[in-house]
Amino acid sequence: MKELVNFILQYGNLNQQQIELITGKATELEIRKDDYFSEAGKISTQVGFVLDGVMRVCYYDNKGEEITKYFIDENNLVVDLESFQNSICSSAYVQAVTDCKLIVFSKSDWEELLNTIVGWDAIVHKIIARALMQKIDRRSPLVSEDATTRYLSFMEKYPKILNRIPLSYLASYLGITQSSLSRIRKNIR
Template identity: 40%
Template sequence: MSDNVTPFIDFLDSVVPMTKEGKAFMKSRLFTLSLGKGEYAYEIGSVCHRIGFVTDGVLRVVQLNEDGSEYTKYFINEGHFSVDLESFSSGLPSQEYQEALTPCRMIVMTKEMAEVFHTHVEGFSRAVSILTERALLEKIKIKSEMFTDDAPTRYEKLLERNPSIIQRVPLQVISSYLGVNQATLSRIRKQLR
């Protein structure tokens, strides 16, 4: 059960229906990976050569600012992908890292697998296109919203959209994601009671 890769296959299948053969082909190659709290899915400077479909846990994508401070670009939780698309596609070193905020489990597809799937699994390419577009559009939407909203609204929207994050992630990380000072976020939270 712990190395069950079907959730990922089911997910792809729900986007673009696949043949039994295609699914079996993928099933025999995919594998699962566990990360302990605080471990990295990949690091700055290394090339991201795999995509993880997260089935348990939360990760955060972290970018380093020029002044050395860290910024949480976004969170990844169940049903979403752990990958640095930029590095994955280009083969260039990653400019970000991903840290498991809780113990995580993901179904892993390496770059080599993906290349094989593209030619051997009908519908795979199309599913990837659709999912990539969908994921990136969602991120743009969220970032755009955050831009027009003030800090309390940003916090409330995160709470609505992703209540489990608030429970599982320390305040200092959330504040970095919301672009608000930690003390300010603490006060905002106080207001909302």
């Protein structure tokens, strides 16, 4: 719980009573590797904070190919925001890449925190803004750089994730085939 509190306090100040209210609403959840935190076609009903493990957000394109949009590791929130906020069916899957330990909040508890804690909405908006900037930062190079450069950038930016994810997911994220990724990795060594 300490990790969650430290994470939140990066974005604003809370008193002890507010912190206790937040931690009182939180529950721990373990998700086994390959299981889903939320699924396409369903409404996302919880916000999670990753304590341990790696998750990914993925979808299927119009050819039925699985595409990894991004990875989420420790000390980050995980939520299908559009589905969660608007109570609409999700178009993506949030899947555990490794066994994961999360702290989760139900939609009703999350909304209660928003309605009870003064300044909580401002903290949440700052967290969302940071996550959106990270998402843009992750995706932008994928459009303009060659595959080797994209792989090297991934290695540099996400060294903690690299050896914890299957190569098929990484290849999908980088927008290349798994055999191309294997060639790139072989040429770098």
